[in-house]
Amino acid sequence: MxxxxxxxxxxxxxxxxxxxxxxxxxxxxxxxxxxxxxxxxxxxxxxxxxxxxxxxxxxxxxxxxxxxxxxxxxxxxxxxxxxxxxRGLHEDLMRSSIAAILSEIADVFTYQSDDYGLAQRLYDLLDQGLTMLETETNSQLVLALFLSEVASLGGVSPNVDECVICGSTKVVGISVADGGFVCERCLPSTQATRYTPEQLKQFRLLTKAKLEHYSIVLELVDNCMHDIQLFVDFLETFFGIKIRAFPFYKRLLTIE
Ligand SMILES: [Zn+2]
The missing domain is CATH 2.40.50.140 (Nucleic acid-binding proteins)
Structure with missing residues (x-):
């Protein structure tokens, strides 16, 4: 202001x-x-x-x-x-719980921030995210792509091209604390979680994708709850925030 x-x-x-x-x-x-x-x-x-x-x-x-x-x-x-x-976001509990996450992130990221360009890009992203959340069938994928874009906007996009420790391309896991993929040799020295090659491939795809790639990505991904959790972990770790609306969304998933 x-x-x-x-x-x-x-x-x-x-x-x-x-x-x-x-x-x-x-x-x-x-x-x-x-x-x-x-x-x-x-x-x-x-x-x-x-x-x-x-x-x-x-x-x-x-x-x-x-x-x-x-x-x-x-x-x-x-x-x-x-x-x-x-209106559709208020009539569907799952979609409204995701809208709450999108809004909370936009709120937290603009809190006491004087970065005019960041607010502008966040506005466009939120506008696009809420519209797609209402119109697209796979709300989980909309959330995953929104989180991926926010990470990229905030400059904390995970490194999904190589092991973040040694640069090897033979990766087997993801370390949030270290910022991305890790290889077999480096894994024991990190807090990394091991993932299957398919899971790593999917996370790489979602990290590189934007909301505008929704229909292309839709054909290529399976359930993306792992990816959503990872993006939330990255955002919470690197920005020192807690996305309070996220646990409610996760609880809803266990009921459905
Ligand atoms: Zn390594």
Whole structure:
């Protein structure tokens, strides 16, 4: 926010989360392409029923009207017009649990960050991820590709081309702490987990792929829960974060 001297009073953004505020108000954390993350107070929103309440649901892409005030980080919202509701994400528990992971990551990565370019790329990625999560059949693959792109965006993409210790291409496992593949000889000296050649091949493919490659990758991958867990481990290890929405998603998988 500090890098812009003036701001329009109309901005498009995606609601990351909604929390109760004083006097029946709701605090919205919104990721915008133009200004990074901003917060809006929607007055009396908790008293509004049905139609208008939909405008402030998490994951919704809306146009927000507000008065910009220099030096402020929280703005009073005048109105919100829905551009994309993502209704399907609220009607399916599995998809909504993944949407929560996507939003939390976008929230955590823009927390106290002044990197304008990063916020812009994260906005585009979240926008694309939420849309695909609603429309594509394999929600697990959408999550895997989103996580892979976030790792790449954050500069912590795993090294999946060679052993991270010695450079050998005969790899047998993955060490999160060391940043990627390891060979047989180096494995005992690391915290690496052993994987089958097929699993390593799939993780390599997903690491190199982007959300836009969804339909190509769909033909080539099997269940990608191992990969998702690995990407989460990489993100949590290298950024010192905890993705709180992830355990709930894993619990859902055990029920289905
Ligand atoms: Zn090695």
């Amino acid at each position: 500090g890098m812009v001297s003036s701001m329009n009073d109309k901005v498009t953004g995606i609601i990351l989360k909604q929390s109760d505020y004083k006097d029946h108000s709701v605090l919205l954390s919104v990721l915008t392409r133009e200004y990074g993350k901003v917060s809006f107070v929607a007055s009396g929103a908790r008293k509004i029923t049905s139609k208008n309440a939909m405008n402030i649901l998490p994951y919704t892409k809306s146009e927000f009207l507000f008065d910009y005030k220099e030096g402020k980080t929280i703005f009073r919202l005048k109105s919100a017009t829905t551009i994309q509701l993502h």
